Amino acid sequence: MSAKKPTPADLIQIDFNPGKKDWMDAKIDFEKKRGNWNYQVLPKSAEYVGMPYPRKWSPADEDWKLPDNWQKIIFEGLRDRLDKYRSFKIFMDICVRCGACADKCHFFIGSGDPKNMPVLRAELLRSVYRNDFTAAGKIFGSLAGGRKLTVDVLKEWFYYFFQCTECRRCSVFCPYGIDTAEITMMGRELLDLVGLNIDWIGTPIANCHRTGNHLGVQPHGFKDSIDFAVDDLEDITGVRAEAPINKKGAEILFVIPSADYFGDPHYFGLLGYIALFHEIGLDYTFSAYASEGGNFGLFHSNEMMKRLNGKIYNEAKRLGVKWILGGECGHMWRVLHQYMDTMSGPADFMEEPVSPITGTKFENSKSTKMIHICEFTADLIKHNKIKLDKSRNDQWRVTYHDSCNPARAMGLLDEPRYVINGVCNHFFEMPENTIREQTFCCGSGAGIGTDENFEMRMRGGMPRANAVQYVHEKHNVNLLACICAIDKATLPPLMEYWVPEVEVGAIHELVGNALVMKGEKKDRTDLRGEPFVGTETAGKEEEANV
Amino acid sequence: MKALYSFFAVIILIALAYLGITADMTTFFGLVLPYIAAAAFIFGVAYRILIWAKSPVPFKITTTCGQQKSLPWIKNSNLESPHTTLGVIGRMALEVLFFRSLFRNTKMSLKDGPKIVYGENKWLWLAGLVFHWSFLIVIIRHLRFFFEPVPEFILLIQSLDGLLEIYVPVLYMTGVALLMSVTYLYLRRALIPQINYISLISDYFPLFLIMAIAITGALMRYTPLRVDIIKVKELAMGLGSFNPVVPEGIGAIFFIHLFLISVLLIYFPMSKLMHMAGIFMSPTRNMKNDNRMKRHINPWNYPVDTHSYEDWEDEFRDVMKEAGLPLEKE
Numbered sequence: 030m031s032a033k034k035p036t037p038a039d040l041i042q043i044d045f046n047p048g049k050k051d052w053m054d055a056k057i058d059f060e061k062k063r064g065n066w067n068y069q070v071l072p073k074s075a076e077y078v079g080m081p082y083p084r085k086w087s088p089a090d091e092d093w094k095l096p097d098n099w100q101k102i103i104f105e106g107l108r109d110r111l112d113k114y115r116s117f118k119i120f121m122d123i124c125v126r127c128g129a130c131a132d133k134c135h136f137f138i139g140s141g142d143p144k145n146m147p148v149l150r151a152e153l154l155r156s157v158y159r160n161d162f163t164a165a166g167k168i169f170g171s172l173a174g175g176r177k178l179t180v181d182v183l184k185e186w187f188y189y190f191f192q193c194t195e196c197r198r199c200s201v202f203c204p205y206g207i208d209t210a211e212i213t214m215m216g217r218e219l220l221d222l223v224g225l226n227i228d229w230i231g232t233p234i235a236n237c238h239r240t241g242n243h244l245g246v247q248p249h250g251f252k253d254s255i256d257f258a259v260d261d262l263e264d265i266t267g268v269r270a271e272a273p274i275n276k277k278g279a280e281i282l283f284v285i286p287s288a289d290y291f292g293d294p295h296y297f298g299l300l301g302y303i304a305l306f307h308e309i310g311l312d313y314t315f316s317a318y319a320s321e322g323g324n325f326g327l328f329h330s331n332e333m334m335k336r337l338n339g340k341i342y343n344e345a346k347r348l349g350v351k352w353i354l355g356g357e358c359g360h361m362w363r364v365l366h367q368y369m370d371t372m373s374g375p376a377d378f379m380e381e382p383v384s385p386i387t388g389t390k391f392e393n394s395k396s397t398k399m400i401h402i403c404e405f406t407a408d409l410i411k412h413n414k415i416k417l418d419k420s421r422n423d424q425w426r427v428t429y430h431d432s433c434n435p436a437r438a439m440g441l442l443d444e445p446r447y448v449i450n451g452v453c454n455h456f457f458e459m460p461e462n463t464i465r466e467q468t469f470c471c472g473s474g475a476g477i478g479t480d481e482n483f484e485m486r487m488r489g490g491m492p493r494a495n496a497v498q499y500v501h502e503k504h505n506v507n508l509l510a511c512i513c514a515i516d517k518a519t520l521p522p523l524m525e526y527w528v529p530e531v532e533v534g535a536i537h538e539l540v541g542n543a544l545v546m547k548g549e550k551k552d553r554t555d556l557r558g559e560p561f562v563g564t565e566t567a568g569k570e571e572e573a574n575v
Numbered sequence: 576m577k578a579l580y581s582f583f584a585v586i587i588l589i590a591l592a593y594l595g596i597t598a599d600m601t602t603f604f605g606l607v608l609p610y611i612a613a614a615a616f617i618f619g620v621a622y623r624i625l626i627w628a629k630s631p632v633p634f635k636i637t638t639t640c641g642q643q644k645s646l647p648w649i650k651n652s653n654l655e656s657p658h659t660t661l662g663v664i665g666r667m668a669l670e671v672l673f674f675r676s677l678f679r680n681t682k683m684s685l686k687d688g689p690k691i692v693y694g695e696n697k698w699l700w701l702a703g704l705v706f707h708w709s710f711l712i713v714i715i716r717h718l719r720f721f722f723e724p725v726p727e728f729i730l731l732i733q734s735l736d737g738l739l740e741i742y743v744p745v746l747y748m749t750g751v752a753l754l755m756s757v758t759y760l761y762l763r764r765a766l767i768p769q770i771n772y773i774s775l776i777s778d779y780f781p782l783f784l785i786m787a788i789a790i791t792g793a794l795m796r797y798t799p800l801r802v803d804i805i806k807v808k809e810l811a812m813g814l815g816s817f818n819p820v821v822p823e824g825i826g827a828i829f830f831i832h833l834f835l836i837s838v839l840l841i842y843f844p845m846s847k848l849m850h851m852a853g854i855f856m857s858p859t860r861n862m863k864n865d866n867r868m869k870r871h872i873n874p875w876n877y878p879v880d881t882h883s884y885e886d887w888e889d890e891f892r893d894v895m896k897e898a899g900l901p902l903e904k905e
């Protein structure tokens with residue numbers, strides 16, 4: 030049974046007043062809240078990767094069939110994580126509840142639910158921590174802000190920790206940098222210990238572990254997809270590119286999120302990469318084994334993240350590449366930038382990345398040896414190594430959505446903008462409180478981009494959509510460019526819901542459009558198969574618009 | 576409700592001190608407790624820091640609030656996304672001295688349209704900054720009781736603080752600022768619905784306690800409840816030089832003031848006030864964004880079960896062969 034989808038007019042009736050009731054009384058009516066949570070992980074997937082207590086259950090049931098000693102498991106898990114993560118321990122202790130983070134979370138803005146204020150999301154767990162892990166809590170209990178761990182509290186954790194996209198926006202505004210994403214990650218790990226997880230995390234993980242990618246595409250299917258893209262590109266441009274797979278001795282291993290070869294509009298970005306690499310004659314290879322850059326393990330646990338991530342360095346070593354290039358993806362880049370080297374390194378079997386085309390040394394990745402496609406392409410454009418015709422993107426009036434992780438866990442802000450400005454004539458920024466480090470999440474990241482969670486996704490995506498609407502109305506923007514696979518999957522429905530006139534596209538789709546290729550056919554089209562808007566007609570149109 | 580609990584807790588503390596003094600327990604309130612409190616504060620804070628430090632920092636999870644260091648021609652924001660130690664020091668200094676992150680604060684409101692508007696909202700930042708700085712200056716001024724002769728810089732701060740000579744005795748600006756800002760911090764907790772909703776007893780308690788300390792201090796200085804400063808200094812110097820004496824005839828109000836301070840010191844290490852130390856140790860702020868330049872070591876990085884290439888090829892060899900993908904083993 031799925032919930033009736035609310036209309037935008039329904040959703041926008043938001044009450045931000047939390048009322049006077051004590052928030053510590055936990056009780057979620059899951060049946061009533063359909064549309065705001067995700068289905069439980071399938072036992073088959075859970076078993077395949079060894080998640081604890083695989084079983085049949087549903088959040089809508091009264092009885093979640095928890096193991097008998099579930100409290101003990103949670104407490105031990107909590108103790109263990111406090112001992113392992115200074116971040117977690119400090120974030121448990123020092124929040125002053127100043128509320129600076131409160132209205133910074135897109136889920137709070139879109140829902141008005143006070144427990145979606147980052148500070149309260151954290152307090153859900155912190156109250157239990159205070160009760161059982163601090164002296165004051167042990168003595169004074171609820172007077173010291175403590176709360177007993179009951180089944181209802183656990184259910185509340187499940188509800189709210191899967192209503193956080195681990196976007197870190199709150200952390201930008203907190204005077205101590207308290208990162209509620211970090212607390213959510215710990216909360217999710219604890220839930221997983223007693224077998225509470227969601228299917229859109231568990232099943233992609235199981236698939237990825239087995240086949241190498243979240244979609245469960247097997248090696249021959251992967252090859253088919255890539256071959257198909259090469260054919261498609263030839264149809265569009267008249268140029269036959271090569272896209273090697275598992276090629277030993279290639280200079281560069283290229284890792285992309287699997288949605289790039291299965292999703293739309295991701296796919297046009299894939300065409301863009303292949304066209305670009307052909308044009309500059311890059312010696313690279315895809316891998317069918319490491320055919321996923323994205324890592325849903327990040328949304329599950331530290332350990333699962335590491336298990337999935339290990340493939341990338343394994344494969345780089347086996348193929349003997351010099352360095353690794355990574356495609357457009359958000360959370361993938363959080364893992365690659367902040368975790369991979371530490372977890373799966375050292376990458377001492379590779380060389381410090383150097384662009385074979387420009388000779389630029391990527392000193393910023395001299396240890397991890399993996400660079401972002403936007404860094405790579407920005408460098409190409411800067412050195413005039415590719416021929417670009419910006420007018421080929423004149424059908425688009427572009428704005429750019431910083432995805433959370435490249436922005437707040439990497440600081441990749443100006444490279445994508447440089448690329449966009451290098452390949453498009455019409456680029457417009459959204460308001461400053463909604464971009465760069467203050468960017469708003471798509472509302473569907475961190476594994477909660479499911480259909481059954483539709484209402485909460487539309488709510489959480491509302492601040493982003495609202496900013497797009499602003500530039501749409503002001504500048505006629507009709508394309509929301511982004512560099513994240515989850516964005517490309519979830520922004521289109523979000524746009525359809527709130528700003529129907531705006532489409533979503535990859536930056537490297539724009540690059541592929543603008544790229545003037547040697548030997549291309551006269552009547553080549555853009556990567557979506559649409560004829561280019563002639564420069565002159567575009568000029569006229571714009572005048573007409575004034 | 577929660578505010579009331581805290582309020583009455585402070586009232587009870589004041590009553591306790593008053594009863595104690597009238598029962599002639601000045602030695603306890605003037606000497607014994609301050610020593611206990613000072614020790615509890617020092618050892619408590621040190622203990623909490625050690626406990627934090629015992630947990631390792633497994634990953635470098637800087638929150639990047641600006642452009643990373645990447646290509647040479649792209650301007651890196653070394654204060655918001657520092658890649659050097661100096662950058663981190665700068666970033667931390669801005670946080671600690673000027674509450675940089677709080678300065679970003681905005682207030683969201685939903686207008687018809689729907690339009691979401693993010694308005695300027697610097698009041699918390701301003702009140703927070705005034706509160707902390709005036710608190711600090713008040714503490715520094717108090718050091719004059721512990722030294723003879725009083726060091727130059729304390730005298731300097733003191734005279735700057737009293738520069739607006741609008742009252743006799745000299746009115747210290749920081750005293751007024753402290754009271755005003757702490758009142759604002761309380762009012763926003765009481766009046767802003769969301770802040771009210773998240774506030775715990777332990778959020779109101781330090782505010783009322785500090786308010787009470789400031790008020791008792793002001794009463795001693797500006798009203799007929801004035802106490803004999805010479806005698807207070809005698810007591811303070813005695814405490815400081817570990818030659819404690821309790822001079823006769825200091826008013827009860829002083830002992831209440833001192834008692835509340837002792838309570839604050841004892842309460843400090845077991846409360847959110849530990850943010851004073853925590854801010855320095857927060858991994859999202861005190862780490863460099865140089866993740867890909869320099870490998871961070873996780874001391875508990877244990878091996879995990881990954882799906883190895885060999886097993887993977889074993890599973891998919893047939894389909895790979897058919898598709899013409901290269902194989903390790905035919």
Ligand code: HEM
Nearest residue numbers: 125127204671674702703704707760778781782848851854
């Ligand atoms: C390195 C030193 C310190 C730094 C950087 C610091 C920073 C901050 C910041 C940024 C806030 C949040 C904004 C606000 O409410 O003002 C805060 C809150 C607070 N600080 Fe500090 N602090 C420090 C030391 C102290 C000390 C020594 C005390 C008092 C004994 C203290 C008492 C408080 C209180 C009571 C609040 C909560 C205010 C409220 O309820 O809204 N802080 N601090």
Ligand code: SF4
Nearest residue numbers: 124126127128130203
């Ligand atoms: S901004 Fe930081 S300190 Fe303030 S309430 Fe939020 S998490 Fe707590």
Ligand code: SF4
Nearest residue numbers: 134193194196197199
């Ligand atoms: S990490 Fe993002 S989604 Fe989670 S609480 Fe913070 S702002 Fe909200």
